[in-house]
Amino acid sequence: MTMGIDPRELPDDDLFRELGHLYETRFETLRHASDQAFEEHTRRTNELEGEYLRRRPAREVDPNRLREGARAR
Numbered sequence: 834m835t836m837g838i839d840p841r842e843l844p845d846d847d848l849f850r851e852l853g854h855l856y857e858t859r860f861e862t863l864r865h866a867s868d869q870a871f872e873e874h875t876r877r878t879n880e881l882e883g884e885y886l887r888r889r890p891a892r893e894v895d896p897n898r899l900r901e902g903a904r905a906r
Contacts, residue, residue, distance in 0.1 A: 837877055840884035848888075852881050 840848060855878045862874045886892075897905075 836873060837880075840881050843884070845888070848881060848884060852878075852885065855881065 837851075838847075840851075843851065855874065859874065859878070862871055866874065
């Protein structure tokens with residue numbers, strides 16, 4: 834059973850909002866949710882992140898987030 838709207842059907846604004854909400858609730862889900870709820874949260878996060886990456890294959894990558902950037906710090 835799939836929960837939520839298919840990410841391919843979400844406009845960008847809705848996709849970003851949904852991802853933001855998942856990120857806001859991740860730690861509480863990890864700490865306090867049932868195993869099933871945590872698995873569903875993970876599944877939905879992966880689904881939405883996959884859609885984001887599909888839409889933005891050439892997204893801007895911050896050089897400071899790369900290994901070389903971390904070493905330079």
